[in-house]
Amino acid sequence: MGFKDYCLRKSLWVFHFGGASCNNCDIEILDCLTPRYDLERFGILLVGSIRHADVLLVNGSINRRDKDRLLELYHQAPKPLLVVAIGACGCTGGIFAEGITFAGPVDKIIPVDAYIPGCPPKPEAIIAGIVKLAGKK
Amino acid sequence: MSRKTLIPIGPYHPLQEEPELFKLYCDGEIVMDIKWETGYNHRGIEKLSESKSYDQVFFLVERICGICSTSHPFAFANAVEEIVGVEITDRTKYIRSIIGELERIHSHLLWVGLAGHFLGYNTLFMWAWKYREPVLDLFEMITGNRNSYAMFKVGGVRRDIENSKIPAIRKVMAVMRKKLDLLTGAVMDDPVIHARTKGVGILTRQDILDYGAVGPTARASGVDIDVRRDDPYAAYPLVNWKVITAQAGDVFAKVEVRLLEMYESASIIEQCIDALEKMKEGDIALKINEIPQGIGTGRAEAPRGEVFHFVVSDGSNSPARHKIRAPSYTNIATFKKSCIGQTIADATISLAAVDPCYCCTERMAAAYDNSSGKKILNASELIELSMKRTSELRKSGAGHE
Numbered sequence: 001m002g003f004k005d006y007c008l009r010k011s012l013w014v015f016h017f018g019g020a021s022c023n024n025c026d027i028e029i030l031d032c033l034t035p036r037y038d039l040e041r042f043g044i045l046l047v048g049s050i051r052h053a054d055v056l057l058v059n060g061s062i063n064r065r066d067k068d069r070l071l072e073l074y075h076q077a078p079k080p081l082l083v084v085a086i087g088a089c090g091c092t093g094g095i096f097a098e099g100i101t102f103a104g105p106v107d108k109i110i111p112v113d114a115y116i117p118g119c120p121p122k123p124e125a126i127i128a129g130i131v132k133l134a135g136k137k
Numbered sequence: 138m139s140r141k142t143l144i145p146i147g148p149y150h151p152l153q154e155e156p157e158l159f160k161l162y163c164d165g166e167i168v169m170d171i172k173w174e175t176g177y178n179h180r181g182i183e184k185l186s187e188s189k190s191y192d193q194v195f196f197l198v199e200r201i202c203g204i205c206s207t208s209h210p211f212a213f214a215n216a217v218e219e220i221v222g223v224e225i226t227d228r229t230k231y232i233r234s235i236i237g238e239l240e241r242i243h244s245h246l247l248w249v250g251l252a253g254h255f256l257g258y259n260t261l262f263m264w265a266w267k268y269r270e271p272v273l274d275l276f277e278m279i280t281g282n283r284n285s286y287a288m289f290k291v292g293g294v295r296r297d298i299e300n301s302k303i304p305a306i307r308k309v310m311a312v313m314r315k316k317l318d319l320l321t322g323a324v325m326d327d328p329v330i331h332a333r334t335k336g337v338g339i340l341t342r343q344d345i346l347d348y349g350a351v352g353p354t355a356r357a358s359g360v361d362i363d364v365r366r367d368d369p370y371a372a373y374p375l376v377n378w379k380v381i382t383a384q385a386g387d388v389f390a391k392v393e394v395r396l397l398e399m400y401e402s403a404s405i406i407e408q409c410i411d412a413l414e415k416m417k418e419g420d421i422a423l424k425i426n427e428i429p430q431g432i433g434t435g436r437a438e439a440p441r442g443e444v445f446h447f448v449v450s451d452g453s454n455s456p457a458r459h460k461i462r463a464p465s466y467t468n469i470a471t472f473k474k475s476c477i478g479q480t481i482a483d484a485t486i487s488l489a490a491v492d493p494c495y496c497c498t499e500r501m502a503a504a505y506d507n508s509s510g511k512k513i514l515n516a517s518e519l520i521e522l523s524m525k526r527t528s529e530l531r532k533s534g535a536g537h538e
Contacts, residue, residue: 017149018156020178023496024203024284026154027247034250034266048150065176066156069149095200098188099181120203120284 004080008054011043012082012134015053017073019106020096021060024120025087029057037123042131050077055130058112059086061093063101067109074110082133085112086126088119141169144481148177155495159488166480171472178499186459191217191291191428194456198446199285201461202497204247207240208439209461210289212446215370216435217291220450221425227375228420229293231409234372235306236279236288237437238402238409242313243272244440245395245402248492249320252392255489256333261323268316271309278302293422300418303410310403317403321396334388338475338487341386348474349467352442354491357394358386364438376408388490395492428454439464441492463497 018026032039033046047053050073062070074081085106088094093105106112116129147158156177162170182201186194198209211233218225225233246269253261273283279298280286288294298306324330340350345358355362363380365373381397383390430452437444442464449458468491475487505511 016154018154020180020499021155021496022200022203022206022285023155023494024200024206027203027284030154031266034270035263036267036270060178061180063177063179065179069177073149095197096180096182096185099185101179101181119200119282122283 008080008082009134011045012054012130013045013047013052014055014057014130015047015050015073015077016057017059017070019058019060019066019070019090020063020101021087021089025059025090028120028123029059029086029126032123032126037127039127039130042127042134044130053077053081055082055084055133057084057086058106058110059090061089061096061099062103062106062109063099064103065101067103070106070109082113083110084114084116084129084133086116086129087121088117091115091117094119146485148174157495161476161481161484163481166482168476168479168481168484171476171484173469173472175495175499178496180499183459183461186456188455190454191456194459195289196287198461199287202463202494203284204244204494205240205439205441205444205497206285207236207288208437208444209446209463211237211371211437212435212444213448213459214289214291214435215437216433216446216448217428217450219433219435220428220431220448221291223292223423223425225293225423226420227372228297228413228416229422230372230375231413231416232294232298232421233289234376235298235406235409235413236286236294237371238405239272239275241402241440242399243269243276244492245399246272246320248395248440249324249392252388252486252489255486256330258327258330261320264323265320268313268320271312275306275309278305290422291428292425295422297418297421298410298413300414303414306406306410310407313403314400317396317399324392324396330392331389333483334392334486335385337388337483338479338490339385339387340471340475344471344474345386348471350442350471350491351464351467352439353391353394353398354442354468354471356380356382357390359384362443364436364443368436370437372409372412373405375412376405378405378408388486391490428452441465441494441497442468463494465491465494465498466500469493469498 016029085091090106093102096102114129114133116125118125141162141164144161144163148156158174160172161168186197189197195210198213199206201209246265250262250265277283280288340358342359345355345360361382366380378401381394383394428450431450433448435446445462447460448456451457476484479487
């Protein structure tokens with residue numbers, strides 16, 4: 001285990017990218033930070049800039065307008081970076097996969113480390129996914 | 138003439154949970170002009186809807202917006218039922234209203250929390266979202282999912298609310314009233330919230346009428362409109378409730394309207410479950426075999442205002458045309474009135490005050506040349522054209538050395 005991977009075991013800082021989503025996953029991600037679920041007890045913090053982040057959460061289907069921005073964010077991020085695709089749309093495109101503006105699921109655009117399926121995934125599922133990811137490294 | 142500074146907010150800004158881009162043109166601290174750009178959220182739902190059967194469209198329109206995910210199926214059901222020309226059963230009406238009002242409570246609590254967050258009052262954010270959880274638990278109990286409930290279908294609902302579940306709903310509503318008292322007290326008595334929201338982002342009655350704003354945004358400026366009363370649907374004509382209005386039109390009035398509306402919603406839910414208890418269980422859907430040719434319009438009052446669905450049926454099993462107008466589409470235009478002249482710090486809360494929902498509103502823009510009427514190509518289309526030209530050159534051998 002390299003030093004950088006060792007650092008990723010604790011206190012993951014998370015940047016949230018909401019693609020062309022229906023907002024449900026966004027709200028459930030925010031919900032993780034509120035008193036009932038309280039993700040911050042694992043040292044997980046939502047940050048405002050990708051340059052501070054260890055984890056990139058991507059939810060929603062990615063449309064043609066989002067695609068370039070997602071790629072740019074991925075390139076700007078310090079590596080190693082963990083990418084998590086959240087929700088049915090993030091994993092596969094979901095119900096919007098046949099849409100006219102759909103530009104491919106997240107894993108066609110950037111490499112993805114973990115998938116958290118569900119429409120929307122429950123906060124418990126999101127927490128379980130991220131904690132498993134942190135333990136894996 | 139002083140120089141204007143452009144301050145971009147977004148498209149991926151920590152303040153927003155949805156992607157959208159605001160351009161604030163500022164002179165010093167004062168916002169002089171505002172422009173907004175969307176398209177980051179466009180999914181082509183109206184087109185997708187034409188490829189789905191009527192039963193599937195409910196799942197699709199539910200995913201227009203995750204926060205008001207009942208209002209869209211509600212309006213779509215109203216539209217399709219207008220085409221079919223059926224009157225749903227009373228039990229269905231009550232169940233639909235219960236789901237709609239539970240959603241209003243959770244959506245308004247969500248907004249109150251976010252508004253607190255934007256003001257830097259994070260305690261309010263945490264409180265409001267904590268008290269929202271019991272409502273989501275109720276949804277999970279009734280429908281099986283915390284959001285996106287899949288409750289609606291043409292002519293009825295998919296699941297019954299059995300009598301055994303009613304005590305739990307009643308209990309949550311009783312607790313909710315106490316928590317609402319606490320929240321209302323926290324907001325109404327806090328001098329900082331008064332200072333930050335009173336007289337900020339004022340929309341006059343005339344502004345509302347000019348821009349056609351709807352929902353709590355309009356009601357906070359003294360415009361007394363509510364689809365639930367003006368164009369009755371579901372169980373709203375069967376229960377007692379009142380439309381909440383305020384006169385001031387500033388951000389504080391919008392907070393006030395939303396907080397008081399939650400009490401009304403709780404009261405509607407209580408009356409509906411009382412009525413449900415007296416009815417026979419199970420009478421929740423009509424059998425509808427086909428959708429005839431025709432045109433239907435459906436309206437529903439979402440937490441943010443009027444949702445409008447227009448459906449054209451050609452007699453097949455999927456809509457021939459499905460047009461959707463979400464409340465934020467008209468509400469967002471009021472930014473031109475509410476934000477200009479404010480300081481940048483106040484502009485944020487003025488933007489948030491209408492509870493904008495971009496995933497509902499999302500439109501795709503195509504640019505046309507004014508004089509010729511020709512479509513102007515965007516970057517990716519230009520690249521595509523360029524690639525095509527290269528490949529043509531390769532084929533003809535002209536590009537080879």
